[in-house]
Amino acid sequence: MANSTLYFALAGTVFVIGLTYGIPLFFAEYFPWQSLWKQRHGRPTVTTNSYEGRTVLITGANGAFGSRAAKLFAHRDVETLVLVDVKDCGGVKQEIEAELSDMGKAKPNILVWQADLMSFAGCQDLGKKARDLKNLDHVLMTAGILAFNRRESPEGWETFNFLSGALISLLLLPLLKSSPTNPSPPVLTFVTTFGIYPSSFTMSVPKNGSYLKRLSNNKEGMEQAHQYGRSKGLLLYFARELAARVSATTAQDKGMRRVTINSADPGSAWTPLTNPNQAKLIPRLIMNFGSREPEICATALVNGVSVSEEGHGKIMQDFDTTPYPPFMERKSGRIAQERVWQETRSELEGKVPEVKSIYEMLD
Template sequence: MSQHLESEATFEGHFIGFLYRQWLIHRKPIPKGTTISGQTAIVTGSNSGLGFEAARQLLQLGLAHLVMGVRSQARGNAAADKLRKEFPDSTISVWLVDMESYDSITAFAKKCETLPRIDIAILNAGLRCDNFTVVEATGHEKTFQVNYLSTILLAILLLPVLKSKKLSSSSLFPPRLSIVTSDTSYWADPLEAGPVLPQFDIPEEFKSMRSYPRSKLLQLYFISKLGEHIKADDVIVNASNPGFCRGTQFGDGAVKSFISALTFWIFQNLNGRTVENGASAVVDGVVTKGKESHGSYVSDWGIRPYPKVVYTKEGQEIRERVWEETLEELNFAGASRIIEEMKR
């Protein structure tokens, strides 16, 4: 549905649009009587922040089994213990997944095949690096690697698993997979002509608050295209935005001077949502949104337009290059084959 909202993209990408979202769009409660009793959900990056709160809200809705995908076993266990005390009737598992390691991601997806059912997958793990850092195993810049390449790889690997776990009685609510994105994509610096992915690995052009929005823009390019290749009846895929939140680590270290840091702190506390409200927007994307959200950008408890650039001729050309280059990058794991098999 986002593909039909071009007329709203300019406002959404304006600073006034940002303030409107943060101040005037209020949290919409989950419809009374909604339950996900008996269901299983995977939430990555769920030991703290938005991921932890999203997991908690799923459990409040009756989730039977939560799989927490985390990088640290100790931190994951500590977070799980808090949730177990609050939700003693639910099963909570802590599984390791290192988003800097393709081997770890592949092993995590393989382990997911052992689950009797999977109804929801929220791919929340992400980061923002202050300095240009290369992931040794892949040779890519870390923000780009974790937020985009690794997240998309995990999404692709989970698609056939989710489809295979679909219950025959769940035709109205197929398995749902949502990538947690950001409305900073509205203000991402334009991508240059030519190959797209190599543009993220140039040290001289790296800026923390440049790489992060661009990595989120790539997510939207890919998800919008993925929705055209995957049937919503098999797996609903979308990208969900929690909005600008206070009480998270976003922005820490990005500003160096005391005055700049103080200014950002004031701005964040004046305009930021609570973590609870931000997480509820993500949960909304997998609990209340259905097939109408397939391939779309879900934000502020509704379906919103992509960034304006996505609708342009140049943006569509970039989207095709992003799609082709990403599949080529991930074909070591059979990415193209998986997409083709999902289409059959």
């Protein structure tokens, strides 16, 4: 009897400890509910009053977030607005011009560039067009695809959300230059997502072979369902490494202008990108827990790409910064980050020769 009592007492203690520490640790790793709840009720406003004289480039400008971000810039006196998407953004341009005309406001110079950013060739085409810009103050990269069935880029990669984003950032990096009216360094902002957290348990680094290929050669089912989050996890690794290398390069005076590299988490919203989740119970519940209006998400992104240099290397969320996911802060996460950087370099240098000089500058 005494042994049974002791057993149940120990079992009860273990259970209480598990509830007290295990559940918070689980949520910290895979479901940042406090952050999601905060975003759901967050109502950020654009913190920059005017973008007069500046040039802003937005990828994914035909999407729910990108198009709304474009309008926010246009209503705040931006001089040149570059709308980039695989789809024609002519409709977005017309909407912006009509809104400004109705309000008696001046219209910015709006450039519409159609490019297939799923392919390396499309990214290269964007880089070539951007060379003609006199200045480039803000680059907001909202382009991305969510697919529940495997889709490959022309180069054979599933993780095209990642590789295209990495390539575009490298091609635009030397072109970032503040306009005379901009008192801060230019900003390049990657878009991240809370979906990285639940995807992280499928992102372990293999002992042998390519990390990128392991994540690209995913099977249908759980891995494919997490592919968007996995690709954004890779992009967050890349963004953090790029920010660190830009800082080191600038400090060594290698000729690179001061540039702010960061990521921004817009929160979640029901949009054409996420609507497929309506048919899936768990994703739908998670989305409903944290979702807010797309206009609010776009506002958070505009603030993210408008920060001062104090935002370099950080993740912006509404008005504040937010920590990197726990798995990225561990030693294993730093090792994974180095693998991502080196493997990405090998792939891009082999197929996009013009990035070689950029990588060499960042060494």
